[in-house]
Amino acid sequence: MDSFELNKVAGAVLGALLLAMGTGFVAELIYKPKPAGDRGYALPAAEENAGAAAPAAAKEEPLPVRLASxxxxxxxxxxxxxxxxxSFEKGGPNKVGPDLYGVVERPKGSHEGFGYSAAMKAKGGNWTYEDLDxxxxxxxxxxxxxxxAFAGVPSGAERADILAYLKTLSDKPVDFPKP
Ligand code: HEC
Incomplete structure (x- = not known):
């Protein structure tokens, strides 16, 4: 091979390289994907106590105010x-749950003859209106x-009404806390 021929080979190789680079560059111009940015929507941070009852609880009156009405x-x-x-009568039977006559200020988990859960027996203290609420x-x-096995009463007003009813189920009704 003389140097002229070598030059041709070198030229061909260079040309091929340039072509490859060129097409690569053009292809990149055409196809280079733009960054997609953040996907989806930013979700608000989960609120504590999220749940159906939480918003209502937030603007609920304090218990003494609810009890007053x-x-x-x-x-x-x-x-x-x-x-x-x-059952709610005096001396009424224990059913699935204990009889509730006189439950206000009764020690928690203390009704005779009822098999309470370990959790209830361990809770301690008397059933104040606050605790019942x-x-x-x-x-x-x-x-x-x-x-x-009861989901609860979401409405604060309804719970206050139930406590007012429980108050009547007693030989010595316990006064409501003062607002
Ligand atoms: C599906 C059955 C069921 C329903 C409905 C239910 N309870 Fe109960 N309740 C129980 C059981 C069982 C216990 C005992 C819980 C334990 O030992 O952990 C209990 C315990 C209680 C206690 C504690 C009593 C004590 O002696 O310490 C109160 C107060 C009470 N219930 C009130 C109510 C009120 C008010 C309602 C209606 C708004 C209600 N329950 C609905 C089954 C029920």
Whole structure:
């Protein structure tokens, strides 16, 4: 091979390289994908206690205020949903749940002859109106491990009505806390 021929080969190789680079460059101009940016929507951070009851709870009046306008008759009607499991008469039988006559200020988990969950027996203290309000709002949150299979009463006004009804079920009704 003389140098002229070598030059031709070199030229051909260079040409091929240039062509390859050129097409690559043009192809990139045409096809280079633009960055897609963030996908989807930014979700708001999960709120604590997210759930159906949370927004209502946020603007709920404090219990003493709710109790001041509570209605025992409405509470008795609302307590129909408890009657599948509870009796409300003095000396009434334990059913799926314990009899609830005189439950206000009764020590938690103390009704004779009823087999409470370990969680309820361990809770401690008496059933104040405040505690009953929390328990009825979300039984499984207030007493983790309770065997009361009841979702709770989301409405604060309705819970106050039920507490007003429970207040009447006593030989010595306990006064409501003052607003
Ligand atoms: C599906 C059955 C069921 C329903 C419905 C139900 N309960 Fe209960 N309840 C129970 C059981 C079971 C217990 C015992 C819980 C435990 O030992 O953990 C209980 C416990 C209680 C206690 C604690 C009593 C104590 O002696 O410590 C209260 C107060 C109470 N229920 C109120 C209510 C009210 C008010 C309603 C209606 C709004 C209601 N429950 C609806 C089954 C039920």
């Amino acid at each position: 509570a209605d025992a008759t409405k509470g008795q009607a609302a307590a129909k949903k408890c009657m599948a499991c509870h 929390h328990f009825l709002h979300a039984p499984k949150q207030y007493v983790q491990g309770t065997i009361m």
